[in-house]
Amino acid sequence: MQHTPVPAKSIPSPEKKTIYPQPFAALVEGRVKRKLGDHFGLTHFGVNLTELAPGAISALLHHHSKQDEFIYILQGTPTLLLDEKEYPLSPGDCMGLKAGAGVGHQLVNRSAEPVVYIEIGDRTEGDEVDYPNDDLKAIQLANGVWSLTHKDGRPY
Template identity: 30%
Template sequence: MATIFNEKNVSFEQRQSPVPEFAWHTSRKLAEMAGAKQLLFEIRSLDPGKYSYPYHFHRSVEEIFVIISGRATLRTPAGFQEVQEGDTVFFETGPEGAHQLYNHTAEPCRYLDLRTNPGIDICEYPDSGKINILPYEEIYMADERVDYYKGEENVAEKWK
């Protein structure tokens, strides 16, 4: 069955991070309401002078932004460019798909955030060197990576 979302049945809640520059309004559980199994999606509204999530990329998730209204500056590995109403932007997996939005205008920028749902994803943040295991939000510093066999010495002793 088709599920239609519009201003009558979509409500927004403000999400404010501890860092004041990161704030947005987001719809609640649209994919769940629709019964989606393979996709996650929300409608987001980015207020003037605010950034979307920190600059990041996904290892397992492909993502699309459809700009519904307004304009924003998009940051990618290729640089900065303005996106506006009617634009559709695809982000591939891996470092080439890194992205972040900043609303440089005086009006809100509303966009559909649509992404695949593999169940578990690894999100990396190049600016801060963090790794996030989603959906669990287990966040680690990438520079703390260790060798696969670290701590596995003397395995035979553990079998006694």
């Protein structure tokens, strides 16, 4: 836990890039997350500085049952997918994603330049994540660990 200010880019990204099982993990290979909130010992919400290489995605298209999310674009021009709609974003653009709204969301970097953004989310126990286009379901357990299964409950 850090008790003094630091440059955000000096915080290392975790060795394990994703909680997704294969084959989904391969889809986010071009994403690098620096867990800023964890670095400072924050427990009520997470803050990530995330970079998407050209062609990379932020996550599978998904929506949360209990956790709100917020993104703020710092660099680059990603495309925000909200279900079937697409929105081009630029530095300074932001979006709040309300828990329980059932709107799938995902950032895609279709440009030739890196995208850098801040993402903030709470850590509500019992949150369930639905991935409408993929056979994946996630539930946040009491200890903060995510349980990932097929939609029918079979483990990966």
